Every structure is written in C-alpha cells, then in structure tokens.
Amino acid sequence: xxxxxxxxxxxxxxxxxxxxxxxxxxxxxxxxxxxxxxxxxxxxxxxxxxxxxxxxxxxxxxxxxxxxxxxxxxxxxxxxxxxxxxxxxxxxxxxxxxxxxxxxxxxxxxxxxxxxxxxxxxxxxxxxxxxxxxxxxxxxxxxxxxxxxxxxxxxxxxxxxxxxxxxxxxxxxxxxxxxxxxxxxxxxxxxxxxxxxxxxxxxxxxxxxxxxxxxxxxxxxxxxxxxxxx
Ligand code: 4AZ
Numbered sequence: 001x002x003x004x005x006x007x008x009x010x011x012x013x014x015x016x017x018x019x020x021x022x023x024x025x026x027x028x029x030x031x032x033x034x035x036x037x038x039x040x041x042x043x044x045x046x047x048x049x050x051x052x053x054x055x056x057x058x059x060x061x062x063x064x065x066x067x068x069x070x071x072x073x074x075x076x077x078x079x080x081x082x083x084x085x086x087x088x089x090x091x092x093x094x095x096x097x098x099x100x101x102x103x104x105x106x107x108x109x110x111x112x113x114x115x116x117x118x119x120x121x122x123x124x125x126x127x128x129x130x131x132x133x134x135x136x137x138x139x140x141x142x143x144x145x146x147x148x149x150x151x152x153x154x155x156x157x158x159x160x161x162x163x164x165x166x167x168x169x170x171x172x173x174x175x176x177x178x179x180x181x182x183x184x185x186x187x188x189x190x191x192x193x194x195x196x197x198x199x200x201x202x203x204x205x206x207x208x209x210x211x212x213x214x215x216x217x218x219x220x221x222x223x224x225x226x227x228x229x230x
Contacts, residue, residue, distance in 0.1 A: 035048060076145055132187040
C-alpha cells in the first residue's frame, strides 16, 4: 500500500512533460534588460536596455513610427507581467542608423531596471554558444505568452546566407533559431552578459541545418558612443 502511494506520487509529479513553448526550441526566461517595443498596448519587436536611458533595437522595427513605448523587463506579452518587475516608458527620440539594421531609442526618463552589463563588437570564435531572446514565433507555429530564450551557435561560415559581413553575422545550429517577432531583440554572450548583436532577418526559421542560420546585425559601438554623447 505504501509502495502504491509512492508510485502514484512519482507518476503525478516526477515526470516533467516536454514543454513546447519555444522561440524555436527555447525555454522561458526573465531578464531586466529585455525590452519590448510597441505602442503601449501592442508590442511587436524586442530590444535591449543598454544604458539607463537607452534601448537598442532593429531599425526595421521602428520604420514608420514616432510615438513608441517600451516595456523594460518584459516577461509576458500582455499587461500582466507574471509578477516580474517591469517598467513601461515613453520614447522621446528615435535615432536610426544610416545603413545598419540598428536604432537607438532615447527614453523619456532613466529606467530603474538594470541594463545589460556590456555591449560591443563580435569577439568570439566560431561555434561559440550565444543566447537570443524574444516573443517570436515558435517551432509549432504559435506565439508564446512568456519570454523565451534559446542557445544558438555563432556561425563564422554563413552557410547559404548572403550577408554583409562588415555589419551582420549568422547564428543558429540544428533547428535552434529566432523567428518572426523576435526582431530587434538581443543576442548575447551569456558568460560575460555582453550584447553582440540584434535579431535582424533570416531565410525561414529553424533552418540552420539546411544552411540558413538566423542573421543578426552587429553592434556599431562608435555610432552608439557618438549618439549617446550628443
Ligand atoms: C523576422 O521576420 C525574422 N530565423 C527574425 C529572425 C529570423 C527570421 C525572421 C531568423 O523577424
């Protein structure tokens, strides 16, 4: 009898079911620097808090917008943030890079959230494990409610991607990838919490094993320094 009870207990809570809530094979996470870009009720892109008053995102995320809001510490897509600390702030200035897929958002005030530790040029060897984050489409075609992260390896050889290597790089292996809706979000080297790029584009999703890893914009450090000093 006692055994039966034990077996029942093990069956009920000892067998984790495989979660299918994924970016493309990712898992839920929370980061204070992770920012959603939107209009205050709908958020369509990711971004990164790089300084107290500055968010970095992709230029193509803010193409035709002037009145933007950011949700910093974004853990859930909707207004209820799952109890996680967050902040919704207005954007007072959008600075678009002249040629790279980067935009800087100057916030109306300083954020209380903790920015990413550092950001800069791509300085890791081929196949280094990087992490990207977002609310973008998952491998089963759905959109997650929770923020997801996935490990994607840097691909020095870009496979079949035609990219501009001076300002872009490829990352992803097997079927691990970012996808539609992840744009603008961070790709970081986790051991140093260093931002190395911004989710930009790709030929489909989850196709690194077919020669199409995801494409990320590099960080133009000099441009950021110049704009932040103005
Ligand atoms: C997009 O449309 C997008 N697989 C982002 C990332 C990738 C593809 C598309 C990379 O936002």
